[in-house]
Amino acid sequence: MKGHVFVISAPSGTGKTTILGELMAQMSGVEFSVSHTTRQPRHNEKNGVDYHFVSVDQFRLMIDQGDFAEWAEVHGNYYGTSLSQIDKRISVGIDVILDIDVQGAEILRSAEELSASYIFIAPPSLAALESRLRGRKSEDEASMLKRLANGRKEMAFVNRYDYLVINDTLSQAVVMLKSIIYAQRAHANRGFDGTPIILEELT
Ligand code: ADP
Numbered sequence: 001m002k003g004h005v006f007v008i009s010a011p012s013g014t015g016k017t018t019i020l021g022e023l024m025a026q027m028s029g030v031e032f033s034v035s036h037t038t039r040q041p042r043h044n045e046k047n048g049v050d051y052h053f054v055s056v057d058q059f060r061l062m063i064d065q066g067d068f069a070e071w072a073e074v075h076g077n078y079y080g081t082s083l084s085q086i087d088k089r090i091s092v093g094i095d096v097i098l099d100i101d102v103q104g105a106e107i108l109r110s111a112e113e114l115s116a117s118y119i120f121i122a123p124p125s126l127a128a129l130e131s132r133l134r135g136r137k138s139e140d141e142a143s144m145l146k147r148l149a150n151g152r153k154e155m156a157f158v159n160r161y162d163y164l165v166i167n168d169t170l171s172q173a174v175v176m177l178k179s180i181i182y183a184q185r186a187h188a189n190r191g192f193d194g195t196p197i198i199l200e201e202l203t
């Protein structure tokens, strides 16, 4: 059975990276698609693990070569998802999580050949978002204000998503996200992807 793609968006500072870290530690058969970006790495980020950190020239070359399923400029930097990374995993039955912004999600929705579930993670309030973003101490004031302003705009896209997870209590948000993935697996077991399961295989 093929793996499934989960597209996840959230305003910066919501806690998406934290939730996904917990989820990956608790679940098997699901992997994170490592995006390419032109932004500078944060002190705790590793090249090839959190992102593939590339120059603007390298990124443009990848666009020209058609390497990206989608790419977008977010908070002043380029980010893109490589097509081959997704195909390689879903073809061997691994579910793939794409952590992308609302513009990238719009592009993928219009790519009819990609079947995916769209999940929006929201903070419990804008005040909580600001306090988390400040608490992370990863941005200078200008970048933080840009992320907050973008976050407000991104919240307007929530109705475009299949699922909404509110990250109030971290553990509950992780359970909610895991439940969505398990539900999709149960759905696929019934053969909704066009490959009906023969009952004997289940016993
Ligand atoms: P994102 O990836 O969405 O930008 P992060 O995962 O980096 O956000 O989280 C932003 C900050 O909020 C981090 O300091 C993280 O520890 C904190 N955080 C994440 N989830 C919660 C939560 N449920 N309650 C309080 N703080 C949280």
Ligand code: 5GP
Pocket: 008, 009, 010, 011, 012, 035, 036, 039, 070, 071, 072, 074, 075, 079, 080, 081, 099, 100, 101, 102, 103, 104, 105
């Ligand atoms: P950050 O700089 O905080 O890691 O990410 C900033 C934003 O870029 C987040 O909204 C994140 O979801 C988005 N992002 C990360 N990778 C990609 C990608 O490959 N494509 C798109 N469109 N957005 C991405």
